[in-house]
Amino acid sequence: MAEYISLSPEETEEIGKKLALSYSDGKRTGFVALFGDLGAGKTALTRGFVSVLSPGSRVKSPTFTIVNEYVSGSVPVFHFDLYRLSGSDELEDMGYYEYLERGICIVEWSERLEGLIPDDAVKVYITKNDDDSRTIRIEPEEKQEGFLENDRPWN
Ligand SMILES: Nc1ncnc2c1ncn2[C@@H]1O[C@H](COP(=O)(O)OP(=O)(O)OP(=O)(O)O)[C@@H](O)[C@H]1O
Ligand SMILES: [Mg+2]
Numbered sequence: 001m002a003e004y005i006s007l008s009p010e011e012t013e014e015i016g017k018k019l020a021l022s023y024s025d026g027k028r029t030g031f032v033a034l035f036g037d038l039g040a041g042k043t044a045l046t047r048g049f050v051s052v053l054s055p056g057s058r059v060k061s062p063t064f065t066i067v068n069e070y071v072s073g074s075v076p077v078f079h080f081d082l083y084r085l086s087g088s089d090e091l092e093d094m095g096y097y098e099y100l101e102r103g104i105c106i107v108e109w110s111e112r113l114e115g116l117i118p119d120d121a122v123k124v125y126i127t128k129n130d131d132d133s134r135t136i137r138i139e140p141e142e143k144q145e146g147f148l149e150n151d152r153p154w155n
Helices: 009-021 042-053 088-093 096-102 110-116 141-149
Strands: 002-006 030-035 067-070 077-081 104-108 122-128 134-139
Touching: 002 009, 009 042, 009 122, 009 134, 030 042, 030 110, 042 077, 042 104, 042 122, 077 096, 088 096, 088 110, 104 110
Parallel strands: 030 104, 030 122, 077 104
Antiparallel strands: 002 134, 067 077, 122 134
């Protein structure tokens, strides 16, 4: 398990960037499951992630559309926000299973997926601390290779 403390939205974005580096070596698919409360920093982390894999894209939480597509890189990135998901039927109707085959998926509110997270997903848990910092835990560790060796990966 790898765990970081982020002191600002920028540091959280930086963790997203570092995470994206392990997807920038030609992988065609991948899945990042994000967990954390409202305002935890899921979109901030996604912003960093997408900036590496789809440069120049504007990342906003896709709360009303459920999924946004970022296609300026070599592999499409699909950014889901499942906060308003009504159930697994809606997921199937929106083509969730097709997206898994079509590109790299990063999913806010993965709590809503229960058993539907792919086995090889990377899981990111973000919690708010009393001092407003964030604790960011990434599993499994071996997926992240180099960058997890440093306590603060942007140093
Ligand atoms: N260390 C930090 N990392 C990330 N965000 C932080 C941090 N400290 C403060 N913030 C603030 O917390 C908020 C995080 O917002 P963000 O949209 O990324 O959260 P979210 O988890 O996507 O929320 P939602 O569930 O509503 O989609 C921003 O307003 C940001 O400025
Ligand atoms: Mg969000």
